[in-house]
Amino acid sequence: MVIPIWSDQIISSYMASANTKSHEIADLLRTEILRQQYRSGERMPSERDLAARFDASRGAVREALSQLEQLGLINTQPGGARVRDIESASIAILGSLMELHDSPDPRLVDQFLRTFGALAATTAREALEKATPEQLNQMQKMVVSLSNYNGDSDSKLAQWTEFFQYLGSVADNLVVRLISNDLQAQFVEQMAELD
Known part of the structure; x- marks a missing residue:
């Protein structure tokens, strides 16, 4: 048929x-x-x-x-x-929790910032321990660029995202990268909208 x-x-x-x-x-x-x-x-x-x-x-x-x-x-x-x-x-509901009200729950924002900060610190430490001289040079350039940046918040968020992704690739810690990806997708973009 x-x-x-x-x-x-x-x-x-x-x-x-x-x-x-x-x-x-x-x-x-x-x-x-x-x-x-x-x-x-x-x-x-x-x-x-x-x-x-x-x-x-x-x-x-x-x-x-x-x-x-x-x-x-x-x-x-x-x-x-x-x-x-x-x-x-799962962590995948974090974004939905943030969207429940007109403004995010301050306690949830605080918990996110502390958790993301701890992940960022761990990733940075691992990246610094594993980095080649070229990678260290690239990290330094990125930090200088971030500290001198005066543009709009969307572009700054993109720069920070690129920096953390670079640190994650140098640190070569898949678990931290996956958690960071999920946190970013669920929460960071929503926080940028608050600016």
Whole structure:
């Protein structure tokens, strides 16, 4: 049996819209969980109820619940999904936590800055220990450029990002680089918007 080419386009279009719908559902449920509309240990509504609420297929709801489970916000078992403690979630929710209110929670900002500072210090120390003379020279040039910079905050953020990425590559610590990447993606851009 020959399947017409246009059927691939229909399937691709359907899958893209289902994927978009599942992301929309996951985003809304994630926000509701973070705002404690569903409390830790509480059972989530059934797939059928969520599908009716969001006018979506059960497949899109199932995918959304899978995304929430990957974030560590829920635990799916036979019989339904239950909300987990926020402390058991992954770092990937940090950005969402920051977006919950008009301005970020000062305590969360402080925790981020202390954690990121500790990672930066560890990375810098490792980079200095492992650097070749050429790499040390490049680091020095980057520090001088940063200290003399008078441009806009977006460009300065880009320079700092480049500097930390360079330190990470010289330090050759994959774990620190991955954590830093996630922190940057989740938090640094949002902090820049506050300027």
